[in-house]
Amino acid sequence: MRNPFRPTFGASPYHWAGRSVVLEEFARGLDGYPGEPSRSMVIDGARGIGKTVLLTELEDIAAQHGWIVLRATGREDSVRTLIDTTIPAKIAELAPPAGRAVTAVQFSGFRVDTELLDVPSPTPTLGTRMRDLLGLLRGTGVLITVDEVQDADPDNLSEIALTHQDLIRDEQHVALVMAGLTHGINRLLDLPGTTFLRRARRFELGPLTDDDARAIITATAAKGKPIDADAADLAVEIARGYPYLVQLVGYLAWNRAGSRITRADVEAVCAEAVQTMGSQVHAPSLKGVPPAQMAYLRAMADLIGDAADVSSSDVAERVGKKPNEATDTRGKLLDRGLIEAPAWGRVSFTLPYLAEFLRSDNRTTRVS
Template sequence: MNASREAGQPPPRNPFTPSFGTPPPLLVERENVIAEFEEALEIGPGAPGRAIFVTGARGVGKTVVLNELEDSAKQAGWIVITDTAGPGLVDRLTHATLPRLLREHDPHATQSRLTMVRITSVAAEREVSEAHQPQSTLRSQLEQLADLLAPHRTGILLSLDEVHHAAINDMREVAAALQFGFREGRDIAFVAAGLPESINHLVNDRYSTFLRRAERFELTAISPPAVERALREPVEEGGRTITDEAITAAVAASDGYPYLVQSIGFYAWRAAGQAETIRASHVEEAITTARRRMEQQIHEPTLADLSPVERTFVLVMAADSGPSRIADIAERMDVGNNYVQPYRARLINAGVIRPIQRGVVDFAIPYLRSYLRRVHLGLAEAPAGLIEQAPDEDLGELPRE
């Protein structure tokens, strides 16, 4: 194989997809979610996998998994309704999406009935109308559509992305409609994706208790072997090779974070230019670009969503070069341990930090510590190499929470 392509010949198409929600060329270590959902469609009403929440921090591939679940339902012949779980959801469903689907699937959607009689000989007019016209609701429309599909042994999947507590009233109505559909044995399934904090807010709402029964899959980092597959196979299928040294550097820098895997793969492919082999130098260049893009796409939006106290919490954490003790955080904030505990819980809930052991937390998002140190604290990046890892040494006696 030649070391480079002929001058002027365009390189093969880049197989990697760092854009949010775009399916990667190879989906790894998410098969359990998809398998449970597909099994639930086959089993029928009552199967636990017919209601699923996909959750996790930004960039772990929630929307990608949602897309895969939708594809599985389509392949099974189901009607898939997709939307974002923001304000106005129920209005969009009941006034646009569901009426359109009912018209498409109801053979009797167009009917004629007598509404007026004109008697020209005596110049009399009379209007005939229904005395009791039912009001169309989300529940009634879902039931009508499910009943139309039942003879064809298919059903409805309602798929909602970006679940947010701002739409709690809409989600309460969705939960009520789903509850009746499930209880009556109709072929209706539900999948939704959102940050852990938003999903917890929804299922803990006293008017949405039905959704507590939904299966919950929290997406986390993928293993190094899976990262290697996710990088090497698309490269080779795209007509290039990648050196072992380059793969090792890319796997370490990604920290198993799906967004970084795709981003590093994308920029390494681009950095290789006309070359047929992606080398370590290409990956090192890609890491720099991917980290900068991650700051814009992940770090900044994450911080923007935090309250002032939560931002203070993570800033004082960033002063450490590794995991932080809750006692140290409280001391730097000049408050008691009891004061910081609710903020610790919220940040864990939001996927920003993670507990390491009793009384110790660390950042859950790769490179967030380095970003905070450099941009907000004016400090040098934590000396942890390409990725930020917990130190191997014993942290000693830990404070009581």
């Protein structure tokens, strides 16, 4: 029996819960007029919080409305890929190219001669490609999604944003959704030419509610191995509202269980789930974090214990600085989305189990 849980980044779960406000608002925007605010969205949040999955859901909604979906990622030359590959492929689907002219026709043993036309054309831009594509549509539009914004070239982001703005000014049916880590989205909104995106609908994805997490686990497990109520409660407690952990705990418990998932199954996989969270989420999130910021994070981890948050003054003292001297470091960690300020003078981690990871040796499992 195939495991229905999907602890893979970007893979849409078989059962969806939460984020309904974003989905519903986007669907209403597609039914509206050019320039609808909900046709321009930026989505940010921590790693594994569900940004890519949400992008996929928005793409599905657009496709159901008859829109063309163009997918880009910050980990490639997104503008060049759109111009040279993605948009031409969509145009070819809608209107197969005619590059030859018939020069002679023959029947009953005669032949047909054609001549390849050499028609010069200007160098295409993202704007001209988009207009060519939009010109083939009637009553629908084009959605561009850009994932992993934090890894994107700033010039690419600016060009996509400016093209989107120009098309809106010309009353074209276009939509743009960009997603990334919080510091990447903040950088995007500070780029020249993207200031209009500050007026776009911005959504910061937070943890799932306990009810939503329980609904996902229960409905997904019901596809073959029902989960006991107390086991579902424990899985929700372990996941702490983190979508990746919801899928991971369910996946591991399913593999261990017999005909149904019990509390003992969930208890048995807890340590493995937390360890996998460290290698798959914590380690990548900390990559490239400067030493001063890492020292601040480790001080937080030492002081916070099992509490929800810690005094920022205490953290500053632990790293040997006065509170005002640690403000810059604290601000940069806030921008990175690794910590948050739940109240004045308090800081907490945004990722579950990050404190435990920082207090450990941070090593992944080695196999022979």
